Amino acid sequence: xxxxxxxxxxxxxxxxxxxxxxxxxxxxxxxxxxxxxxxxxxxxxxxxxxxxxxxxxxxxxxxxxxxxxxxxxxxxxxxxxxxxxxxxxxxxxxxxx
Amino acid sequence: xxxxxxxxxxxxxxxxxxxxxxxxxxxxxxxxxxxxxxxxxxxxxxxxxxxxxxxxxxxxxxxxxxxxxxxxxxxxxxxxxxxxxxxxxxxxxxxxxxxxxxxxxxxxxxxxxxxxxxxxxxxxxxxxxxxxxxxxxxxxxxxxxxxxxxxxxxxxxxxxxxxxxxxxxxxxxxxxxxxxxxxxxxxxxxxxxxxxxxxxxxxxxxxxxxxxxxxxxxxxxxxxxxxxxxxxxxxxxxxxxxxxxxxxxxxxxxxxxxxxxxxxxxxxxxxxxxxxxxxxxxxxxxxxxxxxxxxxxxxxxxxxxxxxxxxxxxxxxxxxxxxxxxxxxxxxxxxxxxxxxxxxxxxxxxxxxxxxxxxxxxxxxxxxxxxxxxxxxxxxxxxx
Amino acid sequence: xxxxxxxxxxxxxxxxxxxxxxxxxxxxxxxxxxxxxxxxxxxxxxxxxxxxxxxxxxxxxxxxxxxxxxxxxxxxxxxxxxxxxxxxxxxxxxxxxxxxxxxxxxxxxxxxxxxxxxxxxxxxxxxxxxxxxxxxxxxxxxxxxxxxxxxxxxxxxxxxxxxxxxxxxxxxxxxxxxxxxxxxxxxxxxxxxxxxxxxxxxxxxxxxxxxxxxxxxxxxxxxxxxxxxxxxxxxxxxxxxxxxxxxxxxxxxxxxxxxxxxxxxxxxxxxxxxxxxxxxxxxxxxxxxxxxxxxxxxxxxxxxxxxxxxxxxxxxxxxxxxxxxxxxxxxxxxxxxxxxxxxxxxxxxxxxxxxxxxxxxxxxxxxxxxxxxxxxxxxxxxxxxxxxxxxxxxxxxxxxxxxxxxxxxxxxxxxxxxxxxxxxxxxxxxxxxxxxxxxxxxxxxxxxxxxxxxxxxxxxxxxxxxxx
Numbered sequence: 001x002x003x004x005x006x007x008x009x010x011x012x013x014x015x016x017x018x019x020x021x022x023x024x025x026x027x028x029x030x031x032x033x034x035x036x037x038x039x040x041x042x043x044x045x046x047x048x049x050x051x052x053x054x055x056x057x058x059x060x061x062x063x064x065x066x067x068x069x070x071x072x073x074x075x076x077x078x079x080x081x082x083x084x085x086x087x088x089x090x091x092x093x094x095x096x097x
Numbered sequence: 098x099x100x101x102x103x104x105x106x107x108x109x110x111x112x113x114x115x116x117x118x119x120x121x122x123x124x125x126x127x128x129x130x131x132x133x134x135x136x137x138x139x140x141x142x143x144x145x146x147x148x149x150x151x152x153x154x155x156x157x158x159x160x161x162x163x164x165x166x167x168x169x170x171x172x173x174x175x176x177x178x179x180x181x182x183x184x185x186x187x188x189x190x191x192x193x194x195x196x197x198x199x200x201x202x203x204x205x206x207x208x209x210x211x212x213x214x215x216x217x218x219x220x221x222x223x224x225x226x227x228x229x230x231x232x233x234x235x236x237x238x239x240x241x242x243x244x245x246x247x248x249x250x251x252x253x254x255x256x257x258x259x260x261x262x263x264x265x266x267x268x269x270x271x272x273x274x275x276x277x278x279x280x281x282x283x284x285x286x287x288x289x290x291x292x293x294x295x296x297x298x299x300x301x302x303x304x305x306x307x308x309x310x311x312x313x314x315x316x317x318x319x320x321x322x323x324x325x326x327x328x329x330x331x332x333x334x335x336x337x338x339x340x341x342x343x344x345x346x347x348x349x350x351x352x353x354x355x356x357x358x359x360x361x362x363x364x365x366x367x368x369x370x371x372x373x374x375x376x377x378x379x380x381x382x383x384x385x386x387x388x389x390x391x392x393x394x395x396x397x398x399x400x401x402x403x404x405x406x407x408x409x410x411x412x413x414x415x416x417x418x419x420x421x422x423x424x425x426x427x428x429x430x431x432x433x434x435x436x437x438x439x440x441x442x443x444x445x446x447x448x449x450x451x452x453x454x455x456x457x458x459x460x461x462x463x464x465x466x467x468x469x470x471x472x473x474x475x476x477x478x479x480x481x
Numbered sequence: 482x483x484x485x486x487x488x489x490x491x492x493x494x495x496x497x498x499x500x501x502x503x504x505x506x507x508x509x510x511x512x513x514x515x516x517x518x519x520x521x522x523x524x525x526x527x528x529x530x531x532x533x534x535x536x537x538x539x540x541x542x543x544x545x546x547x548x549x550x551x552x553x554x555x556x557x558x559x560x561x562x563x564x565x566x567x568x569x570x571x572x573x574x575x576x577x578x579x580x581x582x583x584x585x586x587x588x589x590x591x592x593x594x595x596x597x598x599x600x601x602x603x604x605x606x607x608x609x610x611x612x613x614x615x616x617x618x619x620x621x622x623x624x625x626x627x628x629x630x631x632x633x634x635x636x637x638x639x640x641x642x643x644x645x646x647x648x649x650x651x652x653x654x655x656x657x658x659x660x661x662x663x664x665x666x667x668x669x670x671x672x673x674x675x676x677x678x679x680x681x682x683x684x685x686x687x688x689x690x691x692x693x694x695x696x697x698x699x700x701x702x703x704x705x706x707x708x709x710x711x712x713x714x715x716x717x718x719x720x721x722x723x724x725x726x727x728x729x730x731x732x733x734x735x736x737x738x739x740x741x742x743x744x745x746x747x748x749x750x751x752x753x754x755x756x757x758x759x760x761x762x763x764x765x766x767x768x769x770x771x772x773x774x775x776x777x778x779x780x781x782x783x784x785x786x787x788x789x790x791x792x793x794x795x796x797x798x799x800x801x802x803x804x805x806x807x808x809x810x811x812x813x814x815x816x817x818x819x820x821x822x823x824x825x826x827x828x829x830x831x832x833x834x835x836x837x838x839x840x841x842x843x844x845x846x847x848x849x850x851x852x853x854x855x856x857x858x859x860x861x862x863x864x865x866x867x868x869x870x871x872x873x874x875x876x877x878x879x880x881x882x883x884x885x886x887x888x889x890x891x892x893x894x895x896x897x898x899x900x901x902x903x904x905x906x907x908x909x910x911x912x913x914x915x916x917x918x919x920x921x922x923x924x925x926x927x928x929x930x931x932x933x934x935x936x937x938x939x940x941x942x943x944x945x946x947x948x949x
Contacts, residue, residue: 001627001645001646001647001649001745001746002634002637002643002644002645002646002746003643003644003645003646003647003669003670004641004642004643005642005643005644005668005669006641006642022641024521024533025640025641026640026641029636029637029640029641029643032637032643033641033643037626037627037731037732038626038730038731039626042872043344043362044344044870044871044872045872047624047872048625048626048730048731049624049626049869050626050627050629051629051633052628052629052630052633052869052907053614053615053629053630053632053633053907054629054630054632054633054636054637055526055614055632055633055636056519057614057756057903057906057907058869058903058906058907059870059901059902059903059906060624060869060870060903062902068401070343070403070902074636075519077521089346090343090344090345090346090362091343091344091345091346091401091402091403092345092346093243093345093346093348093398093399093401093402094243094346094398116885138885140887140888140891263894263895266894266895267881267884267894267895267896270884270885270895271884274883274884274885280884280885282885282887283887340941340944342941343902343938366941377764379764380933380934381586382584382586382592382934382944382947383947383948385935385944386944386945386946386947386948387948389941389942389944389945389948390945390948392941392945393941393942393945399941399942400940400941400942400945401940401941401942402940402941403938403939403940403941404935404938404939404940404941404944405900405901405902405904405938406900406904406933406935407933407934407935408933409933
């Protein structure tokens with residue numbers, strides 16, 4: 001997978017688990033650095049997906065961030081304490097942010 | 098793409114000019130009746146109304162001042178279930194027809210009163226089945242649906258419903274292919290001439306086709322083609338813009354006139370009615386904003402849903418907004434059909450209309466919908 | 482509509498080399514400039530996070546004893562980038578980052594979002610510099626987590642110093658593949674192997690464009706340097722015709738030429754294509770098929786067929802970073818002329834050096850395109866997914882063609898390809914190519930996906946707030 005060559009300086013929480021991160025990097029990169037490639041289950045078939053492009057074009061990196069659904073992980077800059085988790089299927093508007 | 102069974106030089110029994118929702122339904126019905134059918138279509142970027150369809154299978158509010166249209170609509174709804182079953186099999190995918198009722202939401206008491214009056218007026222014309230629901234009755238009908246506080250009620254027609262129009266169209270095409278019909282895409286019709294017992298059709302790519310009978314079902318292209326067979330059928334473009342959201346968990350169990358949730362989970366919001374004569378099927382942010390604002394008043398939770406796409410389509414609208422059907426008297430065997438609710442009417446188009454064309458006589462019930470009624474009509478009524 | 486509608490002389494979309502150069506040149510003519518970019522810092526993709534890395538690498542560069550390394554092609558490109566970034570920072574353009582454009586209307590009138598709130602502007606002229614995206618490379622299993630684009634890995638490297646390790650593979654063809662491999666190795670990355678999918682005969686294809694070879698000698702030299710660095714590092718480079726990804730729920734192996742190797746990362750590359758998502762949604766912007774992809778139809782200054790809308794950089798036709806910057810300069814000079822800030826004569830005089838350089842950079846493109854033709858869509862298996870968002874296979878697309886669909890829009894209507902979240906950004910070239918192959922016609926005969934505003938998602942609430 002990937003290996004970090006620069007030091008980390010903060011912590012984000014993925015599905016409750018603490019992961020090391022570097023302030024300002026994108027959430028997608030934080031996850032990849034931690035060996036996580038399963039970001040979501042599709043709303044079409046439930047297939048597992050992870051990022052393809054890391055530049056906001058593919059929309060395969062959709063995750064939940066601070067309770068908000070379908071956020072592109074590659075467009076979110078991490079900060080210390082950020083909470084995120086996998087996007088399982090379609091957004092449920094019943095889930096309050 | 099030609100079917101394997103026919104060559105372009107063969108003479109067809111029926112040539113349908115226009116491969117959209119209307120033309121495909123008629124062609125499908127004719128092919129099912131055993132005729133050798135060709136469907137001629139311009140191609141990928143004609144002014145396609147078929148992709149504008151909201152997907153409603155709807156009788157509520159139809160035919161105000163034209164009982165024949167109201168009756169034709171009711172007849173189509175009664176046959177829609179059977180059509181859906183047949184076409185789903187052919188499409189390899191469920192057409193998604195759900196007829197558990199259809200709503201027109203009313204925001205605020207003024208809207209509800211106005212709607213109540215309209216419903217009463219239509220009752221007096223013999224339109225039955227629509228009733229007014231207050232908010233409590235609405236919530237009984239759709240328990241748990243997070244309706245906004247301004248939704249004070251709705252008009253409700255239990256027989257109405259919705260389907261996936263694109264799957265319907267695909268099913269028609271698959272059925273045509275299976276029946277050996279020729280689907281001839283990619284060029285516009287340039288000339289129609291009577292020839293012996295039938296017609297000769299010439300296309301912009303130089304192709305020539307012959308058919309015993311022709312059906313002009315070309316949407317916005319109808320007036321020009323109809324004129325070639327001696328029929329005056331005025332049609333103008335009325336733009337409708339749609340918004341579609343990302344897929345969402347179920348939130349709206351029944352379709353409404355301007356908002357419905359599809360079987361894929363996306364919510365479709367529509368539809369503007371822009372009658373400015375323009376042939377531009379574009380979308381404008383200002384219109385989309387208005388549509389979005391109303392949708393949020395109906396279902397406030399939608400404020401957090403992402404818009405994935407918008408699109409505009411041009412609906413073919415006759416001067417009074419009702420369909421037009423006719424056989425030419427100067428060119429017997431040449432038929433014309435135009436309407437803006439080709440999803441709702443798909444069942445009667447594939448059924449009795451196609452049968453009438455095959456028999457050489459349109460159903461008597463369509464006499465009031467002959468385009469001769471447009472003569473002398475100067476103004477047009479707002480699209481409905 | 483919105484509380485305050487901004488009215489800059491020029492609105493630039495994109496802070497890559499084209500956008501930055503356009504902003505700099507426009508400011509040089511005294512025009513007010515508003516620049517919008519999605520990312521947190523300027524640089525686009527080619528110079529992504531360059532300022533951040535500059536600080537980190539400075540010490541390393543001073544310590545480098547190897548003169549060869551200092552002349553490394555990647556460094557030369559980055560030197561140019563640093564100059565551009567510095568000039569951009571100093572030029573006085575108003576730059577908004579995290580700004581996502583989603584609509585362009587007549588005027589031009591531009592809509593975008595920042596921090597979940599919609600904004601709008603009515604600029605004198607609009608210069609779109611949206612860059613390029615990677616061409617999709619649909620292979621069996623490419624939707625498995627762990628399969629990504631080479632461009633993505635490059636972003637991970639540039640923005641956060643991530644390097645490949647373990648069972649990491651690269652598969653594909655094209656200059657970017659070798660550039661990335663060389664960069665990753667330089668930063669301590671390791672690869673299990675590189676699967677070179679360029680069709681045999683690269684050199685003979687190149688030699689058929691001999692004049693371009695001579696004019697583009699520096700481009701070719703760069704490419705050879707990168708390849709040499711990779712081979713010197715001992716990375717296995719294997720030529721193959723096809724590759725597949727396998728695994729249950731995640732990438733576990735790569736398969737090629739009957740061999741199966743464990744893999745936890747597979748990076749694909751098959752070239753880059755212009756990003757025309759916005760231009761295809763603008764009335765009046767026609768597109769032409771050139772060198773295997775669609776690009777907007779532009780005159781020599783970047784004018785589209787839509788009044789007031791111009792395009793610069795790779796989104797107007799792939800040309801690389803240097804060409805992008807030059808075309809940005811030309812577009813800005815032309816915008817200044819259209820806004821009556823300079824005469825035609827002065828515009829032409831100031832444009833002359835840029836034009837000459839641009840011609841030289843563009844001359845090498847046909848050579849690169851000939852060396853690395855896009856992989857044929859006819860060879861993609863029916864079961865391989867083309868539209869990732871809606872999970873539509875190549876077979877389903879071909880089925881829609883069999884039902885009479887002539888172009889991508891009819892195919893979309895019939896099988897939902899292109900209807901998902903990415904709105905055809907990834908699958909567009911693949912679906913388009915599959916249709917052309919199934920119909921047996923050239924690319925230009927097949928209509929591409931029509932796009933519509935909003936070209937990026939925004940919530941219904943945000944859209945509703947724009948109501949007057």
